[in-house]
Amino acid sequence: MLVMDSITALLLTLVFGLLFGSAGSGFSGPLFSYGTGWQMLWSTAMTAPTATRRLWPQGSALAFAAMAVLQLIVGPSMVFADFLSLLLLYSVIVYGDPRNTKAFIVLASALGVLASAVISWSALVGPYFEPYMRPADISGVDLNGMPECWLVYADGRFTGQCAQNLMQQTAVYAAAILSCIVATVIAAFWQRARLITIRMMQERNDALQASEAEERRIAALAERARIARDMHDVVAHTLSIIIVQSDGGRYAGAHDPAVARHTMETIRHESERALHDMKRLFGVFGGSMHADYTDIDALVEQARAAVASSSESSSAGTTSPVSSPAVSASSVDSRIDRHIDGTARPELLSVTASAAVYHLVQESLTNVRKYAGPNVHVVIGERWSDHALDITVTDDGRGASSALDGHQPGYGLLGMRERVEAAGGTVTSGPRVGGGFAVHAVIPLGAAVTVKPYGGIGAAARPAPAAAPTGQVSPIASSTGQADSSVISTERGERRHPVTSVLPRHDVPARPRPVRPGNDAYASAGIRAPWTPALPQIPTWSQLRDRLRSKPIAQAVLANGEPFNWVERLSQWTERHYLTTDIIGTLLLIMIMCANTISMFDGYLDGVTGELAVGRFIVVTTMLPLCFRRRFPEGAALMVVIMSVFQLVMFEPVLLSNLFALCALYSAVLYGRPTAWRWTGVASIGVAMLFGVKVLASDYGYASVLHWMLRSADYAGIGGSPLRLSFGAAMWSGMIGAMCMGTILLARWQRSSGANVLVLQAREEALQAEQSKQKVLAANMERERISASIQAEVSDTLALVIDRAVAGIRMLDEAEARGEEPSAESIAAAFASIGQQGRTALKHMRQLLSVLRETGFSDEAHEHAQPEMRLRPAASLDEQLDAAGTSR
Template sequence: MGVIAFRNVANTVRRFIDRRLISDVILALALTALLSLTTSSNDLWGLQDGLLFPTSDRALTAWTWIYALPLAFRRKAPHASAVLFVTLCIIQLVFGPALVVTDCFALMQLYAVIAYGRRETARPFIIIAVGMAFLTTGVNTEVIAFGPLTMTGTERYQTAPYECLTPAGTMDLGSCDPALRTNAAIMLGMILIPVIAVIIMAYWQRARLATARWMQERNAALEARREEESHIAALAERARIARDMHDVVAHTLSIIIVQADGGRFAGANDRELAKSTMTTIRDESAKALADMQRLLGIFGGHHDDGTDAMKESPTHHDESEDDDHPSYANIDGLVAQARNADSDLRLERKVLGNPLPDKLGAPAQIVVYRIMQESLTNIRKYAGSDVHADIEEQWDEDGLRLRILDDGRGAASMADGHTQGYGLIGMRERLTSLGGSGTAGPRIGGGFEVTAFIPYASSPDMRDPVDSTAGGCGESPLTASVANGERSGTAGRISTRVASGFKQAVIDHIHTMVNTIRNDREDRHAGKAPETDDFNIIEKVSEWTERHYLLMDLLVAVALFMMYYVSAANGMTSGYAAVRNLSNMLTLLPLVWRRRFPQASAAVFAAVTILELLALPWNTLAPLVSVYSVYSVTLYGPRTAKRWVIPTIALGSLTFAVNFTAQNYLGMSMTTLIGSIPAIMGDTGTTKSIGALPVLLTCTFAACITLFGVMAAGMWSRARGANMLVLQAREEALRDEEAKQRILAANMERDRIGANIRADVSDTLLGVMGKADAGLRLLDSNDTDTQMISDAFAGIAKEGRAALKRMRQLLGVLRETGFSDDAQREGMRLAPASPLDEQLQWKAGGPTGGAVSDDTGRSQ
């Protein structure tokens, strides 16, 4: 127990004592020690006495050092230290000396309690500060006029000649009243003016600290969620693969099965029909295999090296390409394919209103295609025979309303005990990504109905391809979405409409400018701390200057130029004054961009400074403001900037030292000095040149020490992490790193899944293709009977169902370890923990758990 208690005490002390407290203690002791050297009863203009009692030098020393205690804790405990300081001041004014030198610490206490304390207590302390100013003025005026009140008049007069006392010890207010009023007014002004200035500076700093603290918290949150974002990216990639596997590959396998079943009966007696059906099955199998390879990113997209079958099928690439990026125009082919695949299906399509697919955008067109594809697949698989189906498209002012319904088996389709899939989950995810909605369920009286609403894009242009990954089967969504970071999903949309030549370049440029303006506005709105709503006028001005730092740097440069403006009235010609003003302007101009382009600004400033020191015959403004440039490039520039800043400081310091020595010791300009180098180095200038060497070395050393000290100050400010621009740059770096980590996590997850299931699914699909090739060879031979053709189609249907079963197992694994709000079932594993082979083995008996559909679970 004793060890635990000791550890608790040690942890408490460690939390309380930090670097800021140590620095404050050192500063308080140093300032108090420095001021105590001036503490003497002879240095306070007769204010060594107090309101009630006279004071000795020992008491003055004690009161001087006692204020070091609250000063040391002014930032660690601002309210407590301020209350302690006020209490000590009141005791001092009543019982101690009327004035001690460390009373000036009151300004530091007031600054700390406003800048670092709670907002609601700042105003009470301001009122207290003003009240203490009047109280201090009254006490000190009384002491100057009358002395301590506990002493008799004669004793007070003998101790010090107080203004309102006569030699007899009586008060003479008539003679001292004007002086008394004057002294009170002067003292009150001397106290209130610094108090007002400190209040303004404290609120100014409070606004900056609030913004910096909020940005620090946001950066810390970005760092903390990096691992979580990578995990979410991996889960989202699994969900994407599962969704696209269902919409592309499973759909193709369904067509293969329907074609094989139809060919088993219709093609047995028609050799040409059987051969055509077998060729279609073979091409669809090759297409499914190519889609799997592209879906997992194994071969980097569509390449002919996927399978040999792709090389042998000249029409396959176009079909696959259409299915990769389907649009509203491909729906006619999808409907025709459904009609041809099932002769018992009577399918009608109605279009109401004026179709405006361009207003939907490319991602929404993909969603429309996938919804119809899923609905028609389910109708062929579950509705039964002799089915009538209708597709209704209603084009309204706000979007497209779809309604796909049939008069098939409806809820009775579940009676065969088939395992439910994940098609409706993917459908709902796609609709949600576009801001749409949808329902699916059995109809009253029989049949099944799917409804969906797809809104138009938010602008006349197409929606961003970022969202297209939710509706299509393109690349991973992470590769496109990370560029937006935390921005709103509706901002920064980029047109996907294809134009050519100069027109497209102009459109892209305009979109870039508009998106930049929108993003800047969002950043300004998002970059406000929650505390900004309570800001007063001083804090609002401070925040405004932070956001418009370029304008503020311009105003500072103009102010410096006006301070050092040279007019012809100072005894110089107008031409000479104009040249000097021009040199000052060239010197100050790079400083306008010291925070926007720190390296470029510092480089131009250094070049201008060195050229002016070498060429101009007068002392320029450059050495004075060089500290401004060095500090800025160290604080706002990259860390690698010091590689060239340090040599530049050394070169500039040497140039300044030579210029200073030439003008002030040798009495010549730099150009004259350069021309006189041979004479100075010769015998005639030996004595003078030797005497100039110490001056040159001293100036060089002083300039280097000054600029390197400023550079160290900039590095210190950068390390503290309290500058808004530095924090903003850090945030951008964190977001870029987060985007890279998300892409890396998605790519690694895709590669892991691809490496595990590629051989499995490919072998299954190649088995279907092998059966189709064997069937084609059988049809080309002469000794083929009806039973052999029927058996060939039956074998293909069996292989197709095996492939579809395996695909369903894969979808179950991916969905139950993936990322879907609608699949959050009890007992679901939410993270891909075990290898995929083990998960497939666990799923060997079919997916477990309940339905994953909308109303009835009907989907594939």
């Protein structure tokens, strides 16, 4: 910045030297008369502060003001460098402290008025030591023809006419100077508002780049939290049923082999389902495909079946012993009721909210089975309103006393809270007064949905990520396998989360989904509908308005907290509504150009011969696309190219308005895609060559390129050899091509400088998209590196449960084949083995959840291995378990 300003100051000094060299005599001052050399010295001194006008704007302006005062006293009344005062005033407003802006404007105005008076005095009265006339010069001279003010020093007369002349000339100079000051102040305020917004967006881009590593880390942590949450929902619920079934079957089956077989079959089925869900949890991008609100009935029936199994153990006249702290058996005469108040409208629940409700009920019923104790009455209450679903799961079990057996709170309630808050709802849970436990949640419906981040540590303070690309998953994805994207409007005016298609990694059979209202017959039959070609839809007025509307641009505020003035507010308005600004500006230019259709070769067009109508047609068709030069930059440039080619081929005149095609070229390269310069460069070369052909055809006597193609000459050519004519056409073609290439280079430089609001906004969007991809990559890598270990750990324990259940069933089958009834001890031992294995699996799962939730992500053990990409190599889950101090 200092180097560029210093070079600019040096160039200005050279320019002023040339000006004074060609101007001849200089301007006199109030005291002395100065020649050209002295004025060049004054100009050089006055130019020096411009070298630091952006580095130290206020100091440079004060130095210039001090030299200006000294100049007005002892120097020439005016030098060309005095015009730099406007540049320094502009710099001090744009780059200086906003709190001192008014003071510098007043100082500039005062110096302007003072300069007007000094310039007028020096011009009319003359310098004091070198007046126009001395006392000796007026002796014997007729003074009637002399200017009044020339006699101030010569005769000591200051007449009223001289005073009037001085006031009039001072007023003229003051009006001109103050007008320049006002224009400079308006331009400075306008630019200051732009630069404030540019600096804010540059800081945001820098912050996005700086936070990339932290965002990847947070994405990995969020994925660990999601895996822990889903694994808890998949496994803990099933293991609690297995343990309850094994405890009940241990006593009921001892007296009834049929009950024992049925219970073991149930245990095997639930274990296989949990194992399948575990594989699906890691085998599908985005997590397991869990159920949602419509599956709550099946969940309740499953819980009632587990309760019925325990009731059978009671009918056998046995009681369940006290279970381990990890799981407390659900028991006799437990009852689960579900009440719905109002009209249930599950279609208004977002994908995330629907899954959150299901998991809330699932976790609540799991906790009832584990901790509530015997004779429990569970009530699931739903109250539907126009804006929210109010759901409560209560029981009359042990409540706060359930912690007396030594068990520690797990991660189920934490995962429940994360799911509900991700859906924009609130949840509370805790013991009830008088006994029991209650879970209460309020989840908004439809337009009331507020998207919140969904993930692990630190995710709550960050915006929801963009939808993941095909084959990947958002690092903060819900357990339904769909990313929480932005809320969009539906045709009914509701606000729903759009569903992101998620492709499975393997051919995992998907659970049949319940048919929602609006599905067709193919969906209800469970088969894919045949493909039918989709006809293009005509956009509605609202959709068209949204497409044409300017993209929103964030606006900054002044650092000192003061409000913007009207110029700055207008500047920010034009930035926010750049499409409206371009339309208004383009239409005004079209009106001016249509009123003065000037040809680049023949001057004004003649309306009598119809050239005026042709000229106005050319102006409108070639300039109208400029209305969209920033909203649709490449489309506007393409339209200008098409219309320019049409004009060059079909019509004769080339108008001054055609130069505005460079604006479309500049906008396409600056605001368009990064590769837009390629096709616009080729198009520019083609148009330049066509322009040369048009010039050559005109020289040979053809009115247009079309006339040359049809070989219909209207008038004689200008004459000259073909070589000379070709050289002239090539010169015109080269000049147009050079102008286009210069425009492209200027736009490329402006794009790389990062000093344009729309370019910075596009860069911010690109950074956010890249950051989202990096977060997806971090989440996918974290999932892949820990999924194998977790699947092995949990799958082995579930496989052992299945093996124990199969062994028990085989034992019953063998006894039946021999015509014997198995002993009560062998049945009890089989169920005891199953229960012990289930408790072992549940204990180890809690250890895994602790590692996933509390130890950070897996690269912390290798943080210095690859600083540029800390997501590899990964520590194994065994190492993390050892680091966490857990044991198998």
